[in-house]
Amino acid sequence: MATIALVDANTIIETAFARAQQLALKPLTVAVLDAGGHLVALQRQDGSSNLRAGIAIGKAGGALALGVSSRKIGEMAIERPTFINALVPIAPSGIVPSAGGVIVVDGDGRTIGAVGVTGDIADNDELCALAGIAAAGLAAQG
């Protein structure tokens, strides 16, 4: 498997929204990117603000750019803020240093894409991303 299929991307998004509804979260935006960082699917729930698509893409695309989750990038940003800020303008979809961007791997541990969720607090965003990835029968990068 080389990349996330659209059918799996849609499952990820629907499941993330269902999990958000269970948890009574705020409106979410969920983006699914292929391994190259290109958008496969995105949905922005009614009431999400203007930049939410960009934030979701920047969480997922930033994770792919650096090879770690956006949660980890958020930790790096606390230790080395200038380093992370310096990478933002050279990353095609930016880098959003906050949990909710998760790399998706296949059975052999190879990167096949990433999911980015934004709208609620970052921990909840990430919960929804993980729920979606699991529902599609895929795995988050360990």
Next chain:
Amino acid sequence: MATIALVDANTIIETAFARAQQLALKPLTVAVLDAGGHLVALQRQDGSSNLRAGIAIGKAGGALALGVSSRKIGEMAIERPTFINALVPIAPSGIVPSAGGVIVVDGDGRTIGAVGVTGDIADNDELCALAGIAAAGLAAQG
């Protein structure tokens, strides 16, 4: 009505894909933007090339930027190529001068968003956009 609801955006995309399947078109990418030009939903079918999301967004966003369909912008681009090319870098999502980007209006003729389709020849892309808009009970700008 101020903007396209996510449920309608999803109907637009699903219908566009169904129409494409009937016509045996190449893999499509469909983007739905709100009236402000911000992404509401996007799906890229398996086998679509890397820039297809950007092209779909650029058809829809360009239509909203100039207030006419991307088909009309394509005609303007033949008459005044330098004018259109000069606008591209100042439009947040670019302007793609080729049919397939259609403005969506409410019952009073007010703009509520736009649809962009890319992947097959431009006339077919537009057919799928129009089919999607109709299926959602909305209207294309006349």
Next chain:
Amino acid sequence: MATIALVDANTIIETAFARAQQLALKPLTVAVLDAGGHLVALQRQDGSSNLRAGIAIGKAGGALALGVSSRKIGEMAIERPTFINALVPIAPSGIVPSAGGVIVVDGDGRTIGAVGVTGDIADNDELCALAGIAAAGLAAQG
């Protein structure tokens, strides 16, 4: 196979340079990108001018962006110059509409990357790209 391995990228570049030497071509620059459009390897021969890396990347990345060779994009650019110019600023690595950018596919016809060559006339650039791809046991998109 999901992407071009570095060892194959190096074979492509070395073979392209060897072919250029046989044909007594001008100094070349050769870029090899993965399927996502990210650089795997690049070499610029002594005497190549400042923008050659960007041109090689733009030929290969443009091919991946649109799903066709940069030769085909060059033909599209003659028919619809404004359309192609409008895509340039929304493509992460630009789009260079001139032969020498060739998509590389695996045995199942799936895109695994692209090669971009620049420095001599475009037909010769493409010859060198094709020679490199063949030497690596890979295939150019038909």
Next chain:
Amino acid sequence: MATIALVDANTIIETAFARAQQLALKPLTVAVLDAGGHLVALQRQDGSSNLRAGIAIGKAGGALALGVSSRKIGEMAIERPTFINALVPIAPSGIVPSAGGVIVVDGDGRTIGAVGVTGDIADNDELCALAGIAAAGLAAQG
């Protein structure tokens, strides 16, 4: 001598990779730029994430932009973060403030290019850059 020859750039990269293998480092990306900041050669090892080419180029290009190593720029970034972040968008290849970007000088101390290495921790990246420069019979800026 005005610039790094391709043959020397390749020696630098191969030696950096060999040193990394001895030290069992993570997959590296190595970029070699000429004195004008333009790419001469780059190799990204299998498993390096999407932005690694950009980071390697940004370490080397940033060093050339400011005339000091990217290690020194990293120190400046701690003392004056706003200053460094303000320079990033006006530097053609960005500025990555982290060790691993080293200016290369000729026998008279004149800048002839720079090497950028990324993939492991910054100290290890720099070790590999220095090993490569030495193997090519060149010198790092003191």
